[in-house]
Amino acid sequence: MGHATAAIEAALSARMDAIIETLEAFVRIPSVSTDSAYAAGIAEGARFVADQLLRAGIKDATIHQIAGHPIVTGSWRAAPGKPTLLIYGHYDVQPPDPLAAWTTPPFEPAIRDGRLYGRGASDDKGPMLIPIEVVATYLAVRGALPINVVFLFEGEEENSSANLEGFVAAHKSLLAADITVSADGAQWRADLPSVITGSRGICSLEIFVAGPAKDLHSGRHGGSVANPIQALVSVLARLHAPDGSIAVPGFYDRVRPVSSRERQAIARIPFDEQAYLASVGTPEGVGEAGYSLLERNWLRPTLEYNGIIGGYTGPGRKTVIPSGASAKVTCRLVPDQDPEEIAALVAKQVRAFAPKGVKLEVRTGPGGSRAYAVPEGNSALTLTERILGEVTGAVPDRVRMGATIPIGDVFRRMLGIETVFFSFSTSDEDYHAPNEFFRLQSLERGLKAWVRLMQAMGGGGA
Numbered sequence: 001m002g003h004a005t006a007a008i009e010a011a012l013s014a015r016m017d018a019i020i021e022t023l024e025a026f027v028r029i030p031s032v033s034t035d036s037a038y039a040a041g042i043a044e045g046a047r048f049v050a051d052q053l054l055r056a057g058i059k060d061a062t063i064h065q066i067a068g069h070p071i072v073t074g075s076w077r078a079a080p081g082k083p084t085l086l087i088y089g090h091y092d093v094q095p096p097d098p099l100a101a102w103t104t105p106p107f108e109p110a111i112r113d114g115r116l117y118g119r120g121a122s123d124d125k126g127p128m129l130i131p132i133e134v135v136a137t138y139l140a141v142r143g144a145l146p147i148n149v150v151f152l153f154e155g156e157e158e159n160s161s162a163n164l165e166g167f168v169a170a171h172k173s174l175l176a177a178d179i180t181v182s183a184d185g186a187q188w189r190a191d192l193p194s195v196i197t198g199s200r201g202i203c204s205l206e207i208f209v210a211g212p213a214k215d216l217h218s219g220r221h222g223g224s225v226a227n228p229i230q231a232l233v234s235v236l237a238r239l240h241a242p243d244g245s246i247a248v249p250g251f252y253d254r255v256r257p258v259s260s261r262e263r264q265a266i267a268r269i270p271f272d273e274q275a276y277l278a279s280v281g282t283p284e285g286v287g288e289a290g291y292s293l294l295e296r297n298w299l300r301p302t303l304e305y306n307g308i309i310g311g312y313t314g315p316g317r318k319t320v321i322p323s324g325a326s327a328k329v330t331c332r333l334v335p336d337q338d339p340e341e342i343a344a345l346v347a348k349q350v351r352a353f354a355p356k357g358v359k360l361e362v363r364t365g366p367g368g369s370r371a372y373a374v375p376e377g378n379s380a381l382t383l384t385e386r387i388l389g390e391v392t393g394a395v396p397d398r399v400r401m402g403a404t405i406p407i408g409d410v411f412r413r414m415l416g417i418e419t420v421f422f423s424f425s426t427s428d429e430d431y432h433a434p435n436e437f438f439r440l441q442s443l444e445r446g447l448k449a450w451v452r453l454m455q456a457m458g459g460g461g462a
Contacts, residue, residue, distance in 0.1 A: 002455070002460060004142065004146075004455065004460060005451055005452060005455045005460070007141060007142075008134070008137055008138055008141055008142070008451045008455075009447070009448055009451055011137050011140070011141050012133065012134070012137050012447045012448075012451070013444075015133075015137070016443075016444065019129070019133050019443070019447075020111075020116065020440065020443070022052070022129065022133075023109075023116060023121070023125060023126055023129055023438075023443070024109040024116070024118075025048070026045075026048060026091075026120070026125045026129060027107065027109040027116070027118035027119065027120055027121050027125055028107055028108065028109060028118075029041055029044050029045045029048055029107070030093075030096075030107045030119075031044065031045030031091055031092050031093055031120065031155065032092065032093055032094070032095050032096070032119075032158075033069055033092035033093070033155055033156050033157070033158045033159040034094075034095060034158060034159045035095055042069045042070070042092065042155050043070070045091040045092065045155060046063050046069070046070040046072055046091065046155060047063065048091070049072045049091050049153050050062070050063050050072050050074075052129070052132050053072070053074040053132060053151060054074075055136065056132050056133075056135050056136035056139065057076070057135070057136060057139035057140070058074035058075065058076055058135070058151065060073075060074055060075055061073070061074035061151075062074065064167065066163050066166075066167055067163050067166075068155070068156050068159075068162055068163040069092060069154070069155030069156050069159075069163075070155055071152065071153070071154050071155065071163075071164075071167050072091070072151070072152075072153045072154075073150070073151060073152050073153075073171075073174060073175070074150075074151045075148075075149065075150040075151065075174070076135070076139075076145055076148060076149050077148045077150075078144065078145075078148070079144065079145055079146065079147055079148045079458065082146065082147045082148055082457075082458050082459070083147050083148065083178045083179065083457050083458070084147070084148040084149070084150060084176065084177040084178050085147055085148065085149050085150070085177060085178070085179060085180075085181055085454070085457060086149075086150045086151075086152060086175060086177035086179070086180040086181070086411070086415075086417070087131045087149055087150065087151050087152070087180075087181055087182075087183065088152050088153070088154075088180055088181070088182045088183065088184065088407055088411075088419070089124050089127065089128025089131075089151075089152075089153050089182070089183040089184055090124050090128065090153060090154045090155065090156075090157035090158070090184055091120075091124075091125065091128070091153050091154075091155055092154070092155040092156060092157055092158050092159070093119050093120035093123065093125070093158060094119065094120075094123070094158050094431070094432050096119045096434075098434065099434075101433075101434035101435070102434045102435055103117070103435055104117055104118075106118060106119040106434070106436075107119060109121065111440070114439060114440050114441060115437040115438065115439055115440065116437060116438050116440060116443075117435060117436065117437045118436065118437075119436055120436070121429075121436055121437055121438040122186070122425035122426075122429035122430075122431040122436055122437060122438040123184070123186070123425060123429075123431035123432070123436070124157070124183060124184045124423070124425070125438075126424075126425065126438035126442075126443060126446075127183040127184065127423045127424055127425050127438075127446065128153060128183040128184070130183060130424065130443065130446040130447055130450050131149075131151075131181075131183055131450050132151070133447060134447060134450040134451050134454065135149060137451075138451075138454070145454065145458075146454050146455050146457070146458025146459075146460050147454055147457045147458040148177075149454075150174070150175055150176075150177050152175060154167075156367075157184065157405075157406075159367065160202065160204065160365065160366065160367025160368070160369065160406065161367055161369065161406040161407070161410070162366045162367035164406060164407070164410055165406075165410045165414065168410055168411065168414040168415065169414050172414065172415060175415060176415070177415065177417055178417060179380045179417055179418060179419075179420065180407065180408075180411050180415075180417055180418070180419040180420070181380070181384075181419075181420055181421075181422050181453070182405065182407060182408075182419055182420070182421045182422065182423065183422065183423055184405055184407075184421070184423055185199070185401065185405050185421030185422075185423045186401075186423050186425040186426055186427050186429070186431070187423065187424070187425070187426045187427070188397070188399045188426070188427055189426060189427065189428065190426045190428055190439070192270065192394075192396075192397060193388050193389065193392040193394050193395075193396035193397070194396050194397045194398070194399045195381065195384055195385050195388060195396050195397075195398055195399070195420070195421065196374075196399060196400065196401050196421040197373060197374045197376075197381065197398045197399070197400060198298075198335075198371065198372060198373035198374060198400045198401065199371065199372050199400070199401040199402075199403060199404055199405045199408065200298075200301070200332040200333055200334060200371050200400075200401070200402055200403065200404055201332070201333035201334070201337060201339055201368070201369045201370040201371040201372075201404055201406075201409070202330055202331065202332055202333060202339065202368060202369050202404040202406075203330070203331050203333065203339035203340070203342050203343040203346075203364070203365070203368040203369075204328070204329065204330045204331075204343070204364070204365030204367075204368070205328075205329045205330075205343055205346055205347060205350075205362055205363065205364050205365060206326060206327070206328055206329070206362070206363045206365065207232065207235065207236075207326060207327045207329065207350055207360070207361075207362055208324065208325075208326045208360070208361040208362075208363070209228040209229075209231050209232045209235075209310075209324060209325045209326065209358050209359070209360050209361075210228065210323070210324045210358060210359040210360075210361075211225065211226050211227065211228035211231070211321070211322070211323055211324060211325075211357070211358050212225050212321065212323050213323060214323050215320040215321065215322055215323050216320060216321040216323075217319065217320065217321075218319040218320055218321050219319060221321055222321060225321060225357065226355065226356065226357025226358045227321050227322070228310060228321075228322055228323070228324050228325040228358055229310045229311055229322060229325045231325070231354075231355040231357070231358045231360070232308070232310065232325040232326070232327055233308075234353070234355060235350055235353045235354070235355070235360070236305060236327060236329075238353050239303055239346070239349065239350070240303070243288070243289040244286060244287045244288040244289050245288050245289070246288075246301070246302075246303045247349075248303070248345050248346050248349045249345065249349065250345045251301070251303075251342065251345055251346075252301070254336040254337050254338070255300070255301060255334055255336070255337065256334070256335060256336060258291065258295055258299050258300070262295075262299060263292075263295065265398075266292065266294050266295060266298070266299075267292075269294070269397050269399065270397075271293075271294060273285060273293050276293070279428065287300075287302075288300055297402040298399070298400035298401070298402055299334060299400065300334065301331060301332055301333050301334050301337060301342075302331060302332045303329065303330075303331045303346065304329070304330055304331075304332070305327055305328070305329055306328040306329065306330055307327065307328040308325070308326070308327045308328075309325065309326045309327070310322050310324065310325025310326065311325065329346070331343070331346065332402065332403075332404065333369075333370065333371050334371050335370075335371045335373060336371075337370070337371065338370070339368025339369060339370060340364075340368060343364040343365075343368065344364070346362075347362040347364060350362050367406070369404055369406035369409060369410075370409040371404075371409070372405070372407075372408030372409045372412070372419070373400075373408075374408070374418060374419065374420055375418060378418055378420065380418070380420045380457075381420050383453065383456055383457070384420050384421075384422050384453065385398075387449050387452045387453050387456065388422075388449060390449075390452065391445050391448050391449045391452070392445065401421075405421070407419055422449070422450070422453065423446075424442040424443070424445055424446030424449070425438060425442065426439070426442065
């Protein structure tokens with residue numbers, strides 16, 4: 001490690017308490033993107049990010065008001081001849097529900113056992129704050145960066161990044177770079193350093209079933225009119241075959257077979273399936289027959305039900321036939337599958353199953369995204385692997401992500417650059433569930449790793 005790198009790392013270590021306080025202030029902001037009731041939190045989140053960039057020395061930090069939630073950008077391009085790094089993250093967070101399941105309130109950060117608890121601490125406020133703090137420290141200590149940087153932080157990642165592609169297409173000069181490094185995209189396990197080499201795509205639908213004009217007494221009217229809940233679940237039940245595959249004609253037409261090379265690579269990864277199942281609280285794994293759990297999670301597409309609404313769900317009983325019911329559905333996609341095509345195929349099949357006595361409507365959601373895979377020989381991928389190994393003391397594994405991060409495909413098509421993922425959250429940090437947390441040890445490691453990444457990309461070694 002060179003003298004310059006050591007000096008920056010020492011300065012960051014000395015500021016650790018202040019960095020944690022900044023993260024706590026960030027987590028207090030209820031920047032939920034999927035619920036309009038949190039609009040003020042989204043606006044506050046964008047202002048906070050822009051203020052942090054300005055504090056760091058990024059003088060052109062800008063809040064862009066777009067059709068959806070604001071996008072924040074900033075740049076430092078005073079290193080001629082050096083590479084330009086596009087740093088991505090998102091300041092929006094998932095809804096905190098169910099509130100009763102939180103040990104401490106979701107927007108009141110609390111530190112327990114070396115973990116900072118609060119909604120957004122892991123996804124993505126802690127990880128995205130790391131490169132901002134590293135840039136701030138470089139500029140404070142040395143007055144310059146070893147590379148050029150551009151920041152892009154969006155407020156709709158948790159809502160399918162519906163407006164990101166349009167923004168990138170309209171601001172290609174502003175965002176011009178050689179490589180994207182994403183502060184989003186969690187490592188697979190806390191005990192196993194890993195780099196993500198691909199993520200699945202996504203499309204979404206909502207199914208609405210309308211029955212009688214109003215809720216009806218289930219004794220007086222039961223057996224004479226269609227029940228929308230019964231109609232809905234009968235449709236949902238027919239979208240999967242008994243072997244766990246998806247029973248939608250054409251769904252698998254563009255899916256590549258899992259190769260023997262891919263299977264061998266996955267088999268080499270240390271994975272205790274029973275320990276995993278125990279950690280998520282389920283007795284056994286299920287899914288498409290003929291594939292291992294990791295193959296299903298990383299390499300195969302899915303169709304999942306994310307929520308069902310209908311009837312009375314309060315305490316006690318209310319004996320009604322509800323007037324309507326609905327379901328939220330998402331499909332995770334693999335390379336070559338087109339989100340619009342898959343959504344249309346599922347919608348067609350749902351309509352074909354519409355029972356008598358009800359009206360059925362299917363709406364496809366905005367913001368679908370294709371799957372993304374980092375090219376195997378990408379030099380930035382190799383560099384992030386080496387640096388991660390240095391700061392953790394272990395050789396990282398290459399893994400895929402079952403989740404979706406839309407940016408890889410967007411930046412490839414719009415800017416002609418690839419994306420590598422360099423996040424320091426881990427998949428066990430409950431980032432879409434109650435009691436989300438971020439390990440303070442990961443914060444420390446992430447700061448050190450981003451310093452070394454920038455130094456190495458600038459030709460100064462790590």
